[in-house]
Every structure is written in C-alpha cells, then in structure tokens.
Amino acid sequence: MTSRPPVALPGVTTPAALPVSLPTTRVPDPFTAPPLRWGILAPGGIARAFADALRSFTQQQIVAVGSRSLERSEAFAGEFGIEVAYGNYQALVEDPDVEAIYVASPHSEHREQALLAIAAGKHVLVEKAFTRNAAEAVEVLDAAKAAGVALMEAMWTRFLPGTDVLRRLLEDDVLGRVTTVFADHGQYFTPDPQHRLFNPDLAGGAILDLGVYPVSFASFVFGRPESITAVGTKAMTGVDGQLSAVLTAGDAQAVVSTTLFAQTPTTAAVTGVNATASLAGPFYAPTTLTVTSRDGATLSHDGGPIRGHQGLAYEAAHFASLVRSGATESPLLPWAETLAIMQTMDEMRRQIDFQLPGE
DSSP states (O other): OOOOOOOOOTTOOOOOOOOSSOOOOOOOOGGGSOOOEEEEESOSHHHHHHHHHHHHHOOOEEEEEEOSOHHHHHHHHHHHTOSEEESSHHHHHHOTTOOEEEEOSOGGGHHHHHHHHHHTTOEEEEESSOSSSHHHHHHHHHHHHHHTOOEEEEOGGGGSHHHHHHHHHHHTTSSOSEEEEEEEEEOBOOOOTTSTTTOGGGTOSHIIIIIHHHHHHHHHHHOSOSEEEEEEEEOTTSSEEEEEEEEEETTEEEEEEEESBSOOOOOEEEEESSEEEEEOSSTTSSOOEEEEETTSOEEEEOOOSOOGGGGHHHHHHHHHHHHHHTOSSOSSSOHHHHHHHHHHHHHHHHHTTOOOTTO
C-alpha cells in the first residue's frame, strides 16, 4: 500500500520540528574578560554577592570599597581582602586607582551616586532598578554621554549563558511568531515599615525591586510595549505591595506580576506558534531552559557551570570587556532600553496611583 501525505486542514499547521540540539551560548567564560580595578559603593547584601562572584570566577580586581560607615566599609574590606576602605562615597569615586564603580545601594540613591561617580570620570555599573523613575534615568544617561564613560544597568539576567541561548532561539525563529510571554517574581517579606522594601523614602515597593525582572524579561523578548494595563494592591506603608500587568506589542502579550506578600514560582516562559521556551525558577538566575514543541518534543539547556548569585560574574565580565573595548553602552542592554523599562514601570505605578516621595 502506498502511503499518502497528510491532508492539510484549513487554519491548521503541522507542528514545526525542533532542531537536533539547542544553539550553543556565545557568552564567554567570565575569567577571560580583561580585569578592571573596581570600587564598590555601598557594601550591602548584593555587593557581598557581587564581590564573591568576582573573586571566584573572574580576574576582576576590587581595589576599594566605600560606605557612609567606615566601620562597615572596613569590615567588608577585611572579608574580601580589599586594600582600601573609605568612610564616604566622595573619597571612593576620587580614588585614582579605581576605574569602575559598582553602585550597590538601594535604588533611591542610584541617581545621586551614579552622578557622583560619573562626575569623577569613572565607568559605572548601577544596580537595578536603574533609578527611581525615568526622569532620573535621563539625568544619569545624559551625564554619562557627556562624560564619555561606560554606563550599564546591572540586570545580570541579560548576560547569562541561558539568556543567550534564548536570544538565539528568538533570532533564529525557532519558537515561531511569539504570542505570549509570562514572568513573575514574588518574595515574602515580613511586614515591617522600617524594611527598605516597605519604606517609601527608600523607594520601596514590589515593582522597582522585584518587578523589574519580569518587566525587563518582557522587554528582552519584544521591546517597548505599545500598551500597558496594570492593577495593584498597596502595602500598609502605601508602597506597591503587589502588581500585575498586561503589556502588548502588536499581537503579542506579556503577563507580568510581582508581590512582596508571597513566594511565587518566579518562572518565565516565551510561547510561539511552534514551541515554548520555559525558564525554571528563579528564572532571573542561571537556570534550566526547556524548549517544548507543539507535538511535545523537548530540548533543554542546563544554565551553565556557574550557579546562583555567582552568575553576577557574567555581568561584571561583560562590563569589563565593554570598557576595555572603548564602548560606553552594552549592545545587550542599551541605554534606550534601560530608559524604556523605567518608563514602563513609571506607567504601571501611575495606573495604581503610587508615587514616591518627591516625585
């Protein structure tokens, strides 16, 4: 008996086959990046993770640390073998041996401290959220442009090996036309008016600290949204405690959510007409990427050899390579996109009627 080809039904397409294997990542070993001489501004928890990642997986050199408390600065320096500790930020940014400043303070301080470092002629890596709002972001970006220094938002997810695999899948249209993006980031914090995430004076709230990850993920997939619809619930101090939004770009939709009230799965997914790429939680760190076709076939990428917050090594290595090449902004997270992400979060906060003090 001679087999016959399947009959094509109107409006129904045959599932596209996955490639034999996923594309390889183009992210280099962070140890191969040229070393910079770093100064760490504000030695808190994220700075500690950053310093540990640099010490473990890169050739980067942390030569100085600065805090408003000399005692705190000296303790951090002792922990990580840093030779110079300062009790104020001005001295840190004026240190002639420091090439790049890592701004690791709460985002309420990012504008002021980034401008301080830029005025001293330093290259600057600024923790996310980049600033409190888009207006502050414009000030910092304009200052860096005028000074000719490198500046980058420290959205470490963008520089991970698994993210580049997903980037290649999108570039090669393996998923097909993207229809839907999902991303969430929720953590439980004991309600405390003095905690920085509940404190309006420290730019507290879910969106700037946690929600920036899902918003940035949606931006990574389809860029600036054409429309934004947000709903939210405020915490006892008036900051945004929980917020969800639908972002659209053409026919594609992203559903993003964030909360301070509960531990959520912290997963993300990009669904196209041919396949879905799913990132296991926490999606913003090195993690497993699984691609599933419409017919159920799967391929996966394990996230690479560096795990947890030590993945911060990749963003530091990328920034060091930018500086040594003479570039001032990253092609993986250009200034215009950092600004657009801030504008998206501004609009989300506007729709739930939440403004920070002084805005």
